[in-house]
Amino acid sequence: MILIGQYDSPFVRRVAIALRLYGFNFQHRPWSTFGDAELIAAYNPLRRVPTLVLDNGETLIESAMILDYLDELAGPEKALIAARGPQRRQCLKSCALATGLADKAVSLLYERVLRKDHPSQIWVERCEAQIGAVLDALEKERAAIASPFWFGTRIGHADVAVACALRFTGEAHAGVFDDVRHPALADHASRCEAMQVFREFVQPLIPPKG
Template sequence: MILIGHYDSPFVRRVAIALQLYGVAYEHRAWSVFAQADEIAVYNPLKRVPTLILDDGEVLIESAAILDWLDEVAGPGRALIAEGGVERRHALKVCALASGLADKAVSLVYERAVHARETPLWVQRCRSQIGGVLTALETDRASRAGPWWYGPMINHADIIVGCVLRFLREAHPDAFLATEWPALAAHAQACEALPEFAAVVMPFFVAPPKA
């Protein structure tokens, strides 16, 4: 099994952490969507990460689809999300909010580092969306007393929020203040203390596109 993508991507990292928690061995190819776009295109014509190549050669793309497959393989007793019901719907909503936050944070990186510009209206909109999601997640997390979002066991909602918060702190240091969102700050700290998080970490870096 081969996982393609840099660990500084919250989407790649959430998949890698799930693989670690499931105890699934894999080869990691730290390919950049810019510097190694041609190599990625061999497996994924979208030239996006994460891309997961299974042992039989099948290729899975998009983090949510990859995790859905991993959960199916793990089975209901081990899956990192509730099998159904309200808890599953709520967890998927948290995952969707965190994924959307990540999309906006990545868009701001592209605006600054790739497009070499900062369109004020677009930046303001993205910042507003990021702040709104952080506030919604803060309210939800603060209302839950358990060590993790849905009780004693970590799940996909915990993982994606932890990954996104690290990316946000590194890519946009002024966008996430621990004093403003203390429950999320504590959540991020708990995530990063886990060996599975520590095993798949990479400082934020934007590889320039090929000339």
């Protein structure tokens, strides 16, 4: 398998960590959606990452789709999410909040960088409100959990998604993710980032130039 995309993307990083946790071998193409868009276009007409090229040539083009495939490949006993029931739905909800957080953090970054002379104040305020509300919701959720990870003693998709989103948000928007306001999330992020698999797949964020 070939994973396309840079690890400063919380979505690419999330997939890379899942691949390693599952023990799947893969090659990496650190292509940028800005500088290497045409290279990506040969595999994904949306020119987006992550893109995963399977050994048979099939291409998966969205992180949730990629992870769904990896879960199926790993099997229900090893999957990083429950196969069914309330725990699966809760995990999917937590992941949706985390990926939504990351998506809004990306949108806000692009607005401020690519339209730095005339950013839309309405859009900026909307993104900031969404980011703040999701951080508060995830903080409340994580603070109510006593176990090391979201669903017990074993790391899962929710843990990875939240940690990757938090790192990106913190790097992209200084002061938005506040350790004092969000202590449970800060503790969660520290626990995850200390793991070897997180240290293996990390790349400092360098904002795109307008």
